[in-house]
Amino acid sequence: MRPYDERLEHLLAQAAKVFAEAGYHSTSMRDLAAASGMSLAGMYYYVRSKEDLLALIQERCFTAVFDGARSALDGHSDPQDRLEAFIRHHVTFFTAHMSEMKVLSHESSVLSGDLRRKVNHIKRRYVDLLETLLKDAAPDERPVDRSAAAYALFGMMNWIYNWYDPAGEIDPERLAGLIARIFLGGFVEARSTVHGG
Amino acid sequence: MRPYDERLEHLLAQAAKVFAEAGYHSTSMRDLAAASGMSLAGMYYYVRSKEDLLALIQERCFTAVFDGARSALDGHSDPQDRLEAFIRHHVTFFTAHMSEMKVLSHESSVLSGDLRRKVNHIKRRYVDLLETLLKDAAPDERPVDRSAAAYALFGMMNWIYNWYDPAGEIDPERLAGLIARIFLGGFVEARSTVHGG
């Protein structure tokens, strides 16, 4: 059963790459066959449909980023440190898995039915995780502002696929630090440091 | 010639709405015909192709947001005020023209050839405008950080279409103020106020 899993992983990885470059809808199953080295019909031995293929990519990627975030929080007890650890993990994970994360961010409204419900469930938990961190780090903010701030932060982080060049001047760690600085400095510390102390 | 222009505007507005809801690639010309009240063939009297239709929407919207930004800067001379005015204008414009701005943000890689070049030219000028504002507001930052910060800001602002509900609790002005606060507080004031004063 090992070669089966390897072939599936290979297919998902190549598909994520092509989806990221050309977009889900303008990528044909024939394109994926060419990119993965399989035949058109052969892919259907590993995957139920094109939509199922996308769901598998999104589901695995979202689970990985969620689990990674939880373990990245280990060892941090200060609310602000935990929030910064979350941001740094998300950004570095994003830059390290650009194709999958672009597919996750950019094709989030494609799925329907049960596949959509399954992915949305992980997304919900991930958003809830950030909202909890925000509640601890900025307890005095109004809930509606905290919620909007969470999405603003996700915007900064998930927009990366639109412009970031891994071969460019700024490395992932520095980018993560910059985004953490902007958000913590602008949303968290602005209250607790400037106004409160 | 007036009825012609009105019909074209109507088509573009309806198309933007459908593109925003379903995405460019999964919207058929037949869908647009149904939404605009025209016949399938009738639309081609106003538009050369489906891609031309998308380009018209993006071009008009980008020009509007660019011109609006320039005039929003009038009357502000302080660099920080100018940056805040830019942010407030972008966010309020975005929430007021959600469909067109979503199409602009989400379908930015669809066009090709001359159509793509034309839209990218306006985009370049708009990004340059923000980078200039940033240079004045945060002159001590390293250019690579300033550039990344500009994209982080665009991320916060352009991600709006993924979550913002105009009928929800937070109104556009408050959202604009929140994003301005996060960015100015985290990127600009963190240097000039905390470190410098």
Place this chain on the structure above:
DNA sequence: GTTTGATTTTCGAACGATCGTTCGAACCCT
């Protein structure tokens, strides 16, 4: 105010192309 003719605008019908998916036979490995 009606008729006429030219121009603008609309659209039913059809084209070729491409899409996701399926089927059954062939292949490979043990």
Place this chain on the structure above:
DNA sequence: AGGGTTCGAACGATCGTTCGAAAATCAAAC
């Protein structure tokens, strides 16, 4: 020999676009 794996070929559906003719609009002539 037998089950896991591959794939050529074809299916029906839908896509963007085109064409030629009908319909609507308008201006000038009577």
